[in-house]
Each structure stands twice: as C-alpha cells, then as structure tokens.
Amino acid sequence: MTASTSDTRWLYAQPHDHRIARLAALAIVLAVVDAGIPSPLPGVKPGLANIVTLLALETLGWRAAVWVSLLRILGAGLLLGSLLTPGFFLGLAGGVASLAGLGLTRAWPKRWFGPVSASLVAAFCHIGGQLLLARAWLIPSDNILYFVPAFALAALLSGLVNGIFAGKLLEGSSCAPSTPSPSP
Amino acid sequence: MSRLIRPGDWLVLLGGAVLTGWLAWQLWGQGQARNVTIRAGGQRVASLSLLHNRLVPVQGPLGVTVVEIAGGKARIKQDPSPRQYCVHQGWLSRAGQVAICLPNATSIELTGPDQPYDSLNF
Numbered sequence A: 001m002t003a004s005t006s007d008t009r010w011l012y013a014q015p016h017d018h019r020i021a022r023l024a025a026l027a028i029v030l031a032v033v034d035a036g037i038p039s040p041l042p043g044v045k046p047g048l049a050n051i052v053t054l055l056a057l058e059t060l061g062w063r064a065a066v067w068v069s070l071l072r073i074l075g076a077g078l079l080l081g082s083l084l085t086p087g088f089f090l091g092l093a094g095g096v097a098s099l100a101g102l103g104l105t106r107a108w109p110k111r112w113f114g115p116v117s118a119s120l121v122a123a124f125c126h127i128g129g130q131l132l133l134a135r136a137w138l139i140p141s142d143n144i145l146y147f148v149p150a151f152a153l154a155a156l157l158s159g160l161v162n163g164i165f166a167g168k169l170l171e172g173s174s175c176a177p178s179t180p181s182p183s184p
Numbered sequence B: 001m002s003r004l005i006r007p008g009d010w011l012v013l014l015g016g017a018v019l020t021g022w023l024a025w026q027l028w029g030q031g032q033a034r035n036v037t038i039r040a041g042g043q044r045v046a047s048l049s050l051l052h053n054r055l056v057p058v059q060g061p062l063g064v065t066v067v068e069i070a071g072g073k074a075r076i077k078q079d080p081s082p083r084q085y086c087v088h089q090g091w092l093s094r095a096g097q098v099a100i101c102l103p104n105a106t107s108i109e110l111t112g113p114d115q116p117y118d119s120l121n122f
Helices: A015-036 A049-060 A062-080 A086-105 A115-138 A142-172 B007-028
Strands: B035-040 B043-049 B054-059 B064-070 B073-078 B098-101 B106-111
Touching: A015 A049, A015 A062, A049 A062, A049 A086, A049 A115, A049 A142, A062 A086, A086 A115, A115 A142, A115 B007, A142 B007, B035 B054, B035 B064, B043 B054, B073 B098, B073 B106
Parallel strands: none
Antiparallel strands: B035 B043, B035 B106, B054 B064, B064 B073, B098 B106
16 A cells, blocks of 8 residues: 555644653753762662652653653663663663552542652652662672662652652642643 | 641651661671681581680691681681682671681681571571
C-alpha cells in the first residue's frame, strides 16, 4: 500500500501533555544541576528533580508523575551521556521503586500525610531499588551492606528537604492545573 | 490540609529515622572486638584479651607464627608461610575478622561481646 496524503496522521499535544512536558523539562534541568553537585559517596545526591515528580504527583496525578520521572531519567541520561550505563540503570531502578512507593502513599489520607511523607517514602524506595539492583547485578557481595546506613541517612535528609520544598511550592500553587500558564 | 508538615509526616519521618538508626546499629554497631582466639592445627591455643599488649608465639608445622596484640587490635606479625597473606592482612580490629596462615595452620579470630556470624562457615 502506497503512502498518500490521506494516510497522514496528526498527533495533537493536549494541554495535559504540555504540562507533563514542561515539568519533565524542569526535572531534567534539576537532574543536570544535581549531577554537578559533588557528593562524598557515589550515589548520594540531593535528588532535586524528585521535587518536580512530587509536584506532578500532587497536581496531575500518579500517571503524570510516572511520565515526568521516566522522561527525566531518559532525558538526563541523554544529556549527561550516561544512557545505558550502570549508573543509568541504578537511577532507573531507584526511579521505578520510588514511583511504586509514591503509588502507595496516594492511598494515605491527605489530611494526615502530605508531600513530606511522599518524599520520604520515595527517597527510601529509591535507595532500596538502587541497592537491590546493585547487590543483584553490579556488586554481588554483602560488603555493599556496609554503605546502607549512609544511604539511609542521605535518603532521610534529602527526602525531608525535598518534601518541604515541594510542599512550599504547592502552597503557592503556581503549577496547579487550574491556573492558566502563559504559552511559550 | 494546607499545613506544610502534617501529623502523619512526623510519623513517617520518625519511622525513617528509626529505620536509619536501626540499620546503622545493625551494620556498623557490631563494634570493637574484645578478645582474640588463636588456633594452631584446628586446636584452640589461647583466647586472650585485646587490652593487654603482647607478642604470642604459636608453633606450627613450618615454624613459629608470631601474633602481636596492641592497642585493641591484633595482627600476624611474622609467619613462615610462603605467601604471607595473613601478614599482609595487617591489623584486625572488628569482631568476626579472621587471619589464617597456610600452610602453617595457624589462625587468629577476633571476637566481640556478641558474635555477629561466622564469616567462614556462614
């Protein structure tokens, strides 16, 4: 069958897609900034981009958060040249585990649990996913357990700080879907 | 609803802190060793406190292995074994650490207040 003009398909980006793309772009910038911050232990990073994932979760829902997170991991991998390296897969494992954890926190009552809870759960899931993959694939030795408390402490601190940041930004509700955003 | 840190958040934070503390206690807190057990040919020769600095000669089939205890640590100071692995291991300070000299069949093992696990037979 030959291609003709009638076969042309147009894919229109909905406003929802624009919001996801905008958040993903923001997350990629933060991920690049994140990679530039020196860290005492490989794998310990503030995870600034997770703030954006939290914003997406609170304003657009879990599926949007999955999109933003995975787009950020892919985009940051492309920009940093780490695509398909062990570090990329560690980030992916942590990201997927985080999203699973965030999915769990969605069921918690909003009255009692806010973005700080979501951020902390996501941070601990992140190191959990990373460590599982590292233990199973990269460093198949129990010596890796020696670093676990340091990772857990980093998750506690970064989870708390990122959660407070996300909460502050949500209070301003500058990125709530109800407010019309200026077109680029 | 609009409060930045809600009651449940404190609970989650506390849970995370407890988890971190528990992990650190479990994985790092196995602490300093108290005693060293010296073996030769599978037989226990001596079990000594690490608090007293001393040199302990142990007789093996090849010759004398010298164990040094100093400052809460222990090491194989001298050994007639050809490859000197146990000497190169240097100072041992944590409970559960082991240095084995082959073929002189001598070894030292550090033990603490509670033994975490036997790293050789686990």
